[in-house]
Amino acid sequence: MDSISPEIICAVATPEGTSALSVIRVSGKGSFQLIEKIMSLKKNRLRGMRRKVGRIFEGGRTVDEVVAVSWPEGKSFTAEEMVEIICHGIPGSVRAIIEILIKEGARRAEPGEFARRAFGNGRLSAVQIIALAALWDTEKDRSVFTGETEKNCRKLMREIEKAREMIEGNIEFGETHLNEEDESIQNVFTELMTSAKDFREEAASIEKSSRVMIMGPINSGKSTLFNVLTGKSGALVSDEPGTTRDGSSCFLEVRGRRIQLCDTAGNDGIGLDRTASEAVINGLHGTDRIIWMSEGGRTAPTEKIREKAGEIIEIAAKSDLKNKPETEQILNVSSVSGEGIEELREIISRVPGSMSLSCAAKRIEESVKESYNFISLKEYDLAAELLSEAEIEARRIIGRGENIQLSVERALAGMCVGK
Amino acid sequence: MKEEWDVIVIGGGHAGIEAALAARRTGCSVVLISANTRRIGEMSCNPAIGGIAKGTIVREIDALDGSMARSADATRLHFRMLNRRKGPAVWGPRVQSDAAEYARAQQLCIGNNRIEILEDEVTALEGSTAKVAGVRCRKNGSIKGKTVVIAAGTFLKGRLFRGDEHWKGGRIGDISADSLEKDLVKRMFHVERFKTGTPSRIVRNTVKIEELEVQESEKTNFTFSYGKSPIPENEEVCYVTYTNRRTMDIAKENLHRSPLLAGRIEGTGPRYCPSFEDKVVKFPERLSHKIYVEPMGYRSRHFYLNGLSSSLPREAQEKMARSLPGFERAEISDYGYAVEYSYLHFAEMDATLRLRRTDNVFAAGQICGTSGYEEAAGLGLIAGANAGRFAKNLEPLRLSRMDAYIGVMIDDIVSKGADEPYRMFSSRAENRLHLRQDNADRRLYRTGNRFGILSEVKKKLLAGNIEEADTIRKILETETVNGIQMSKWCRRPGISIGSVIKEANSLVDKDEGVLTSVLLDEKYSGYIERNLRRSESKKNLEKISLRDIPSYMKIDEICWEAREVLERERPETLARAEKIPGIRPTDLQGLLIYLGRKRSTWNNSSGGEAQ
Numbered sequence A: 001m002d003s004i005s006p007e008i009i010c011a012v013a014t015p016e017g018t019s020a021l022s023v024i025r026v027s028g029k030g031s032f033q034l035i036e037k038i039m040s041l042k043k044n045r046l047r048g049m050r051r052k053v054g055r056i057f058e059g060g061r062t063v064d065e066v067v068a069v070s071w072p073e074g075k076s077f078t079a080e081e082m083v084e085i086i087c088h089g090i091p092g093s094v095r096a097i098i099e100i101l102i103k104e105g106a107r108r109a110e111p112g113e114f115a116r117r118a119f120g121n122g123r124l125s126a127v128q129i130i131a132l133a134a135l136w137d138t139e140k141d142r143s144v145f146t147g148e149t150e151k152n153c154r155k156l157m158r159e160i161e162k163a164r165e166m167i168e169g170n171i172e173f174g175e176t177h178l179n180e181e182d183e184s185i186q187n188v189f190t191e192l193m194t195s196a197k198d199f200r201e202e203a204a205s206i207e208k209s210s211r212v213m214i215m216g217p218i219n220s221g222k223s224t225l226f227n228v229l230t231g232k233s234g235a236l237v238s239d240e241p242g243t244t245r246d247g248s249s250c251f252l253e254v255r256g257r258r259i260q261l262c263d264t265a266g267n268d269g270i271g272l273d274r275t276a277s278e279a280v281i282n283g284l285h286g287t288d289r290i291i292w293m294s295e296g297g298r299t300a301p302t303e304k305i306r307e308k309a310g311e312i313i314e315i316a317a318k319s320d321l322k323n324k325p326e327t328e329q330i331l332n333v334s335s336v337s338g339e340g341i342e343e344l345r346e347i348i349s350r351v352p353g354s355m356s357l358s359c360a361a362k363r364i365e366e367s368v369k370e371s372y373n374f375i376s377l378k379e380y381d382l383a384a385e386l387l388s389e390a391e392i393e394a395r396r397i398i399g400r401g402e403n404i405q406l407s408v409e410r411a412l413a414g415m416c417v418g419k
Numbered sequence B: 001m002k003e004e005w006d007v008i009v010i011g012g013g014h015a016g017i018e019a020a021l022a023a024r025r026t027g028c029s030v031v032l033i034s035a036n037t038r039r040i041g042e043m044s045c046n047p048a049i050g051g052i053a054k055g056t057i058v059r060e061i062d063a064l065d066g067s068m069a070r071s072a073d074a075t076r077l078h079f080r081m082l083n084r085r086k087g088p089a090v091w092g093p094r095v096q097s098d099a100a101e102y103a104r105a106q107q108l109c110i111g112n113n114r115i116e117i118l119e120d121e122v123t124a125l126e127g128s129t130a131k132v133a134g135v136r137c138r139k140n141g142s143i144k145g146k147t148v149v150i151a152a153g154t155f156l157k158g159r160l161f162r163g164d165e166h167w168k169g170g171r172i173g174d175i176s177a178d179s180l181e182k183d184l185v186k187r188m189f190h191v192e193r194f195k196t197g198t199p200s201r202i203v204r205n206t207v208k209i210e211e212l213e214v215q216e217s218e219k220t221n222f223t224f225s226y227g228k229s230p231i232p233e234n235e236e237v238c239y240v241t242y243t244n245r246r247t248m249d250i251a252k253e254n255l256h257r258s259p260l261l262a263g264r265i266e267g268t269g270p271r272y273c274p275s276f277e278d279k280v281v282k283f284p285e286r287l288s289h290k291i292y293v294e295p296m297g298y299r300s301r302h303f304y305l306n307g308l309s310s311s312l313p314r315e316a317q318e319k320m321a322r323s324l325p326g327f328e329r330a331e332i333s334d335y336g337y338a339v340e341y342s343y344l345h346f347a348e349m350d351a352t353l354r355l356r357r358t359d360n361v362f363a364a365g366q367i368c369g370t371s372g373y374e375e376a377a378g379l380g381l382i383a384g385a386n387a388g389r390f391a392k393n394l395e396p397l398r399l400s401r402m403d404a405y406i407g408v409m410i411d412d413i414v415s416k417g418a419d420e421p422y423r424m425f426s427s428r429a430e431n432r433l434h435l436r437q438d439n440a441d442r443r444l445y446r447t448g449n450r451f452g453i454l455s456e457v458k459k460k461l462l463a464g465n466i467e468e469a470d471t472i473r474k475i476l477e478t479e480t481v482n483g484i485q486m487s488k489w490c491r492r493p494g495i496s497i498g499s500v501i502k503e504a505n506s507l508v509d510k511d512e513g514v515l516t517s518v519l520l521d522e523k524y525s526g527y528i529e530r531n532l533r534r535s536e537s538k539k540n541l542e543k544i545s546l547r548d549i550p551s552y553m554k555i556d557e558i559c560w561e562a563r564e565v566l567e568r569e570r571p572e573t574l575a576r577a578e579k580i581p582g583i584r585p586t587d588l589q590g591l592l593i594y595l596g597r598k599r600s601t602w603n604n605s606s607g608g609e610a611q
């Protein structure tokens, strides 16, 4: 056991239940050795890109007859040593195989962990992660492949680069060489503006709507607020049953932005039983914003919530009851008198903030447009500046996604086990 | 002769001159050694100073009290503000000077500043490489110095080529510094080869100038120097002509005789200032190239053919020149040629231009891998100042990329190097909107003052400009136009300095240059701030502490190997983490994401730099 480091993860990648076949994914350094061991294969049989038919034994007894497909480091989905075990889709034997793997040193993968590793190892770019998540997103009716969005982003980036090179060329050499470039700059921009618009639309379509969750101690008025926000002026889009286990959630449009608002039953770790509370907190991964409400703003969110959540909007509820908080950081809200509701709506409409793919795509489009404006004003310096902004933005989208961390996180969080 | 000099400068080119002057301004005793003192300050190639980005460097040199700007102003015959119609951040002032007068003006500067001039060839450094004791000269023997600045230009093992002819030299008519190069190589400095070239000079009265397009000098009172040097009365026009099919054909027919293409030159040439035969090979679709015909001086007998640099054989050069309209009977006075020379590999220098393997030797100018007078002068100034400060035991001067083109240049050449002679372009500066020619005085005053390289006169002048700018800014902040704060109002496109003055009477008597410059600050301020933020966040890698991370083993965002390494090494900051072998950029990103989430700042719509 010592020879296998605990980094190996495993999970069933196919749906639960009985089926002809199931696939178990195993990833991490030492995966080959581990599978070779449980299949009683000779050493290094799985090295490289191999396919081996064999049996998995436990205590001399055959658990299942399987096919193991191996991918070496750098060539697999996660960029790590990886094996996919194709076994029979019998829940009992699938479970048994997983247990054997765990006994031999692997650990159960978290949801989206394979994709996270792929991202962490530079195998998948930020935009690919988002596109990958969108594939499984039932909210949308789409049939794109993960590579498509990235390809379009790359194309957009190349066009931005080309336009910028032309402008830079004109700045550096326009005076000393024959000047015939103005017209071609126009042409390049016409194309570029279409691409930027297309990409913005594509980004919006693969991105999930933002999620805002209302939390706070029991009886702080969460449900009333939820009703005020969703019922009155926020147009109700649809009910979505089953997204949260212990509350209701609905999609609404706030000032033109599509937002998923979730209500949770009282949650301070006191009002709920432990497991339910834990579940809510764990579900926070990928939530864009939390509205934390307590009477008079007197109860602060717990460390655990702070740790898991993104930004927290703290509000003092029932401000009509003279529960004014001392600090100005906390917004006074009363679902009864309506105090603070418009401000809150304004804040919510700005979610998910700047760190989402759709916002980044929109920034690119705006920069490109503005750049073009400057070309017509003959301010090439600013035209180039704006293109370089757009270029940085695009480069990050197809790279590590520093500018769209929120979308990346949300995409990873929304993935199922085995992905 | 002194027993020991504070600073010894090898070379009297554009780099050596600024180095000697800057070292002198730090209060050091300086000797400048040049193989041919009559040619100190000579323009080896074209008789012009400035241009896009280069012109801004000249103004930066002036803000740091160098002499290039003043000498260029004093000897100017022709002026143009390049890119005038492309946005003020990329304006490039350029003058054509009287080449001989320019060199004389620079020599005068040296003489007036009590810098000792010694005519000799430096053949070697003296003492150990780690701590050099001085230099050895061919005639004068050994000369002791606390620090040495090497500014040997194109002279290190310089080889000149023209067609099948080739000979030794750093420039036509000059020596080649073979011994010094040999000494540097012997001391294990890594040198490589570059090449560059120059066009032929034409006898003026053999050209039918009436057939050429005329380009007049702009009427302006612009000067490179912030000190407003008087503008000389002498003026010249320059001319424009175009190459044609025949010029191209002649070049093509003779390509096999080009020393570069025939393999005699191995060094890489400048991509952006190529010889005409290079252009023919690289842009075969271009049938015509613009050639500027520039007088070498006031009423000079020689024209310089800007754009027709060549090292083809004499007959070919002559035929090429004569293929130009108006040049049918042109006589060549000096033929073009190429020079191949050694330069120092970038890894040899640090950001203060000190050679890393020594304590007290600095490098400047073309031997750093650059090309161009302005680039050389900018490097010279910094190397000289730092040599001086080293001799005085003072902290060295560094310019940041965000503050000056000279900073961008040094950072580029010492961190990346170049695979061709490095020439300054405005697009190399990420903070270009701030690095303008109009504000170099205000950008660099504090640095110049703090590092003690400004004369009293300069100090007063620049401080005055800063004060003036402050007053103007205050007015812009308090006055309003139609209820809008003036500083915001003037950011709108199309607002001219005239319309601003009309709105605020108190601006009428303000210095026009400073006022324009402050208005441009306002115009670009949003973008500049964003650039600074971005560069800060890069710098922040150093500031991001990793001390509070309880355990790396649970951070999903980084790969397993990295978790183990980080757990073992426990780096203090993200910048340290970056240096640990085995930590990849993706892991750093992962850490950032992790820290970002922990601190709940990453989806804060008001703070991130991504907006």
Ligand SMILES: Cc1cc2nc3c(=O)[nH]c(=O)nc-3n(C[C@H](O)[C@H](O)[C@H](O)COP(=O)(O)OP(=O)(O)OC[C@H]3O[C@@H](n4cnc5c(N)ncnc54)[C@H](O)[C@@H]3O)c2cc1C
Pocket: B010, B011, B012, B013, B014, B015, B016, B033, B034, B035, B036, B039, B040, B041, B043, B044, B045, B120, B121, B122, B123, B151, B152, B153, B154, B155, B156, B170, B171, B174, B177, B180, B196, B197, B198, B273, B309, B337, B338, B339, B364, B365, B366, B367, B370, B371, B372, B373, B376
């Ligand atoms: C033929 C030619 C063509 C060029 N073409 C271009 C061009 O197309 N575009 C462009 O941008 N730039 C061009 N230049 C480059 C431009 O001239 C240089 O970039 C600039 O002059 C470099 O300045 P510097 O001070 O580094 O060196 P230089 O001006 O070369 O000066 C070197 C000085 O060092 C002295 N020296 C060298 N070795 C010793 C020694 N051992 N002992 C004593 N003294 C020594 C020399 O006498 C000289 O005074 C060309 C230069 C030449 C020679």
